[in-house]
Amino acid sequence: MLGAMQETLPPTLQGAVTLRDVARAAKVSVSTASRALAGGLTSRATEQRLQRIAAEMGYRPNTLARGLKTRSSRLVGLVVHNLTNASFRVLAEVVQQRLRAAGYQAILCITADDAEQEAATIATLSDQRVDGLIICPTGQNGAQLAALEQAGVPVTCVVRRDEGTRLETVLAADPEGAYAGTQHLLGLGHRRIGLVVGRQETTSGRERLSGYRRALEEAGIGFDASLVHEGRYAPETGLAGCRQLLDRDDRPTALFVANHESALGVLRGLAERDILVPEHLSLLCYEDMPGFAWQRPAISVVDSGAEAMAELAADRLLQRLRGEGGSRAAREYRIGARLIERQSCRRLED
Amino acid sequence: MLGAMQETLPPTLQGAVTLRDVARAAKVSVSTASRALAGGLTSRATEQRLQRIAAEMGYRPNTLARGLKTRSSRLVGLVVHNLTNASFRVLAEVVQQRLRAAGYQAILCITADDAEQEAATIATLSDQRVDGLIICPTGQNGAQLAALEQAGVPVTCVVRRDEGTRLETVLAADPEGAYAGTQHLLGLGHRRIGLVVGRQETTSGRERLSGYRRALEEAGIGFDASLVHEGRYAPETGLAGCRQLLDRDDRPTALFVANHESALGVLRGLAERDILVPEHLSLLCYEDMPGFAWQRPAISVVDSGAEAMAELAADRLLQRLRGEGGSRAAREYRIGARLIERQSCRRLED
DNA sequence: CTTGCCTCCGCAAACGATTGCGGGCGATGC
DNA sequence: GCATCGCCCGCAATCGTTTGCGGAGGCAAG
Structure with missing residues (x-):
């Protein structure tokens, strides 16, 4: 049973290959295709066959469509004041890396420590339906952040605390x-x-x-x-x-x-x-x-301990994104500081 | 048991206010609501009324759904090697800021100058259906980048060039x-x-x-x-x-x-x-x-001239995102360097 | 009063995926 | 050989928007 008839449209042109195209090529329904690619929901035979066909056709799932249906964008907001300060720089680097390893992407937003910019940023990220938020807050927009958390979007504050709220927070000691x-x-x-x-x-x-x-x-x-x-x-x-x-x-x-x-x-x-x-x-x-x-x-x-803070913040958020640690009361974590002796301090002779 | 009994659920709970809710509240169709909020597509009366109601209800458009329909995520990938290097740091800050001002969000990705990570990053961003890409390429993944550009996603290289390709590029002189x-x-x-x-x-x-x-x-x-x-x-x-x-x-x-x-x-x-x-x-x-x-x-x-490079890269990409400068052959831009005299150089006495 | 045009709005079909439900069919037990 | 059970797969609804198309109504002209 060799289906000589396929490949109606050049998939390399403007339109990307959709799940429907794959299903058609494999002569199965879209739902089967979806399940096969998800894995474990069909017979091993169709699963392998579809994965092969999908790969051959260069199929890539449309994250927007998937997100619309599953209500999860796999996007996380990352809001800092700037990138010049070493803490923020490290935060951005580490968080970005950890999130990506877990299948999330970080949207970088810089507020310049300005409450208005922060407010606008939070609103936009919320529209963008981010799954979570890591933020170094100005402290002026606690209500918005709390609303996000309330709406089911985990928010983790880092470096600074938002005084009015009870959000999960990772701070330096x-x-x-x-x-x-x-x-x-x-x-x-x-x-x-x-x-x-x-x-x-x-x-x-x-x-x-x-x-x-x-x-x-x-x-x-x-x-x-x-x-x-x-x-x-x-x-x-x-x-x-x-x-x-x-x-x-x-x-x-x-x-x-x-x-x-x-x-x-x-x-x-x-x-x-x-x-x-x-x-x-x-x-x-x-x-x-x-x-x-x-x-x-x-x-x-x-x-x-900027690095440790960043790691902890990312890990805490990821854990909540996975749905674990749900009802646990919002905690505040402190990262211990560490003295690094080099050459700029000297015993005072008397 | 197949009735449409899902009447007005509390909109404050998990689910956000949708356009449908707004339309229902205003007693118009969803399409009218959509047009009214877009502006200029309905009578001024309904436009104002709907904008008021939407604001009152706290309606926020779902970017995922909109993106699915309009085929534009308002997301731009920003790919750099790290954030420690001042050029990259400035690039990230400036690009992020400019994009946001134009209604786009930047997805930050760090490759550590590693070709494999870069390849994975590009693939993910492509899945995410970014509208454009600003990248400091390793030079190993030119084909992928060219494919993106070919598929209609403008790609702008910055700081480094991708030798094999003809992508738009902004470099230092x-x-x-x-x-x-x-x-x-x-x-x-x-x-x-x-x-x-x-x-x-x-x-x-x-x-x-x-x-x-x-x-x-x-x-x-x-x-x-x-x-x-x-x-x-x-x-x-x-x-x-x-x-x-x-x-x-x-x-x-x-x-x-x-x-x-x-x-x-x-x-x-x-x-x-x-x-x-x-x-x-x-x-x-x-x-x-x-x-x-x-x-x-x-x-x-x-x-x-890191800052100028960043600005130019952002502006070039934005222009192409707006659909201008479409068929213009991919150009290469050079940012002039500037000598800043301070105190570390001295005339050699002989 | 009829005709015609223009404005404004609603219907419904997309966009590309996920998922509950039920049907078909092969395997199994007696 | 027949009934039962389970495994796979397809149907269709759904997520929240945008947008082409056509219908309803208002107003001016004839």
């Missing part, structure tokens, strides 16, 4: 990390430790400050607000902070910089004044970045 | 950039200029080398292969290259580093030997990165 970093400097004998930190409206800014403060107080050293410079996470801020802290009469013997971008500015500020690290001043940075390990001297850091 | 950079160093009186460059299997590696070579030859200085270190674009390579070039008896007076990642390694190598920039040696880098401007001394660079 900022209080502990900042605490450990400060303790490290204290352990080296430093007593006047300057802090360049982010805005106190953000969780990370507050938490990093509080960890620093707690370490000082536990060591019996009073917290001195004048040793703290608050600003955005940017080189300019770092430079300003560095200048301010170094202009004091009792210049700090160590600097703790709570973000890698401001660290660039701090390094510049130190170079300006010909201050050598670590000879004249010890420098510790929160968050690692590629340059730090190669720099001379290599900068010691408290690694906030 | 690497030969000219490298030429200009080398000329700059020559103009400062340098005669022994070391080059740390990428693998010669890649276009950019070849082109940057050839620009360097041409400048030397035009200046009447012979090309000396022993002054060239070839390797991957990574800090380790830079370090190795730096060591090799500095171990010569007639140490070069200037180094031209053809990639910002290897530059990290070079800086480390220089620091190891206590070589001061620019006092002992001039350093020029191809491709800018955030740290360079803040570094002390700030590193002079040949900016390869």
Whole structure:
């Protein structure tokens, strides 16, 4: 039974090969074809035959149609503030990779930490019928996110929390990390430790400050607000902070910089004044970045665990996408920070 | 039991509000609702009424269904090797932003410069029925890309070219950039200029080398292969290259580093030997990165125009997505490089 | 009042897949 | 040899939109 008659249309032209074409060529119904390609729903004979024919004809399922029917687009939104910050960059890379390995695609959206853009983004992603969402929220659109979650679309927040909501969240252990970093400097004998930190409206800014403060107080050293410079996470801020802290009469013997971008500015500020690290001043940075390990001297850091955060966020979301862990109350996860000693901190001689 | 008893279910629960719900509420047909919301296809009265009702009910069109019908997913694939390289990072940021402004979403895919991953990625994106593709190709999957283009999905290559194909391509003007950079160093009186460059299997590696070579030859200085270190674009390579070039008896007076990642390694190598920039040696880098401007001394660079490339690539693709510029032969665009003088290059005294 | 044109809306057929239900048929048991 | 059971497969509905086509109605012209 050789069906010499087939191949009516050139499948290479505009229209792609559809399941119907395959079914026709194999002389079975569309439903059988569908089941055969799904596997395990027909006899082994037809299954193999159809898979062969489908492959020969170059059939590729139409994800749109499938998604319409199965109510699942295999798309996941990935919303970050930018890609310059190392945490976000790593997040994007890792999440994308993990999702793809699990058969999902990531739609990348950048909000520039702007609530309006975020709102628009969420709406669009929702229209796009994403199956899930990994987002570093601004904190202004909690209602929208909660609505999504309510509608059955799992949402996982990462790096930042959305205060008003009870969404699953993966965070860095900022209080502990900042605490450990400060303790490290204290352990080296430093007593006047300057802090360049982010805005106190953000969780990370507050938490990093509080960890620093707690370490000082536990060591019996009073917290001195004048040793703290608050600003955005940017080189300019770092430079300003560095200048301010170094202009004091009792210049700090160590600097703790709570973000890698401001660290660039701090390094510049130190170079300006010909201050050598670590000879004249010890420098510790929160968050690692590629340059730090190669720099001379290599900068010691408290690694906030961006990679682990990304992995956990992806895995948590995937688990929920698979329908597991359904009713489990939304949890908050913390990724432990890790001190990486390099060459920028030095024991204070007295 | 075959009645149409599925009356008004609570729309707030799982199922979203559909066009049908809106139509029912407005007591018009689905087609009228569709036309009214599209705008300009009904009387102004019904148009406004339906828009109001739709908004009240919180209607959001289902992009999957629409895409199935209109054969357009409003999705564009964005395929890069990684996000660490500044060019790719900028590309991702800019393209994402431009596409979104035009109503498209970007699906981010990272290939790690691996042909197999790239092949799988292209297939998946094709299944996903992306409307277009912006890709930094490995060069191994030209046939697949050409097939996509053939099937009516515009493909724009960026940063790298896919040799075998005739796809639209946006590239940096690497030969000219490298030429200009080398000329700059020559103009400062340098005669022994070391080059740390990428693998010669890649276009950019070849082109940057050839620009360097041409400048030397035009200046009447012979090309000396022993002054060239070839390797991957990574800090380790830079370090190795730096060591090799500095171990010569007639140490070069200037180094031209053809990639910002290897530059990290070079800086480390220089620091190891206590070589001061620019006092002992001039350093020029191809491709800018955030740290360079803040570094002390700030590193002079040949900016390869990543942002302009990204913008052009996005705009070209968008134009083709709009159906303009259809039959125009696939063109190749070059983005001019620009020398940014900072403090790492110095006139050679004799 | 009739005719004709134009505007606006509804019917129904797609788009390409998945899936409940029931029928056909071969194998099995007695 | 007949009834029963199960395995495969086909029919048709469905997911939520868009869109060609034709019908209904309004208004102006004759």
